[in-house]
Amino acid sequence: MTDTPTETATAQVRSAISSGEAPVVRTFFDEATFTATHVVHDPKTRRAAVIDSVLDFDQPSGRTSHASSDAVIDYIRAEALTVDFLLETHAHADHLSDAPYIQKVLGGALAIGGEIRTVQETFAKIFNEPASFAHDGSQFDRLMRDGERFTVGGIDAIALHVPGHTPACMAYVIGDAVFVGDTLFMPDYGTARADFPGGDARTLFRSIRRLMQLPDETRVFLCHDYKAPNRDEFVWETTMGAEKTGNVHVHKDVSEDEFVAMREARDATLGMPRLILPSLQVNIRAGHMPEPEENGVSYLKLPLNLL
Template sequence: MSANKPLTLVRPFLDRDTETWSYVVYDREGGSAAVVDAVLDYDAASGRTSTAGAEEIVAFVRDKNLKVEWILETHAHADHLSAAPFIREQLGGKIAIGDQICQVQKIFREVFNLEKQFLVDGSQFDHLFGDGETFQIGDLQARVIYVPGHTPADMAWQIGDALFVGDTLFMPDVGSARCDFPGGDAATLYRSVQKLLALPEDTRMFMCHDYPPSGEREHQCETTVGDQKRNNIHLHEGVSEAEFVAMRHKRDATLPMPRLIIPSIQVNIRAGQMPPAEDNGTVYLKVPINAL
């Protein structure tokens, strides 16, 4: 790669409990970096949190002497709590998400009947990015690609020659993300994916999750646009929108809700912050009955 286009360096981190991939993306040792989709450990039985996984990211960044400029979220995750505030506290940087997060906040403010002080303007985040917006991470140019469908607010981050797709796509042998969450839409996801598959075939594509077929392989995080176009079991070349929508509707009807959706959404629409403590000084997360 030419000097004008530095190679994007990517260090993945796997949270095995939620099968989530987080990333440190950087231009060079001693250079600038972004952290993508950091995970806060959460024990559902006890309600206890831990930063053990996020501390591995912090240690790597410090070892490489990197300066974190951005802490990026691909969307408001429904399967893990974000560790973005911890990363910012330890390493600096701005927490950012797509500007359509306001749609998701409006939906779930009603679902959880959140406090009147909860704002649905995205102001909990340090920065909201719009579709097509560009920004720098040191020597690396980054571009924002709006990819709704899984939720109304998903963004993919194209950073140099690397593309972080969130929950739009999984590894080719796993397929695509569900579209039955509030505000999700299978036809919209199909169109979003076509934007990603129109990128150069050698574009490296990094997953937010991997759910390996049982016993067949270890967790993986990286593929290419070309591999997805040829081999994705749900969205390879030749699959029509109508075929995909029919498959997705049938499949989604069989899927249970994610194990951590109730705590995750309440925290992640707040940019990873917990709800305000109640008058006894304790923080609580709500469980809506028969609502999801």
């Protein structure tokens, strides 16, 4: 009888904690999109992964730049790290990925969960993508399966499929740390919404409970922070124990039905993320822009009265 992916991840975290072989994590926070980009590396081998990068995008002008990624690149070079992976936790709806730019400069395999194919299929219809747009995830170098094991240098890692916010959401457990994407926020802020196409509050609850099987000491790194009421600083790191006991939406005493009722009622009051339409067109392409048209310019669509 083999262990489940969650049991394997739990054993990995406990081993990392007991051996003291924890990865080093350096976070870069983009206040414009409230996004945390994490650089995680093995201090012995200097091998690294970059998780959830951000392309600077000025929507009114349509201009892009790479200042956020350049700061990440400068840090990686200063620390003499080698990038093995550019990991995406999901196809983000609130910022554009800049993974292709970092990959061009530093290398590494660009990876996301295999269910990105479902997301591509859904949004290819919404944006009326041309027949040439592939729905098979081939824009990415690697499609992670639930329970797939890999390493960052000498540190064991495992990918966990945690759908609910989107069908393709992945969490990456690297040593004693888990990078949860949008499933969880800081305990005082709660959880991700579940009303995007393919999202589901009940599925999200079960994914979060799966993550909460990890040891209390597990370091938890978030993709976003929005400053909870009465908090003046942005924060993107907590522990699984703090989430279990203190998350305002989904602490251990909240039932599945209670969570679903809360999440669905709350989601019904939320507006569309500011960058959802440009973000998804880029992120289902692994951070690449749509093919340029005859004049050499790439265009992003704005579907009217559809969503």
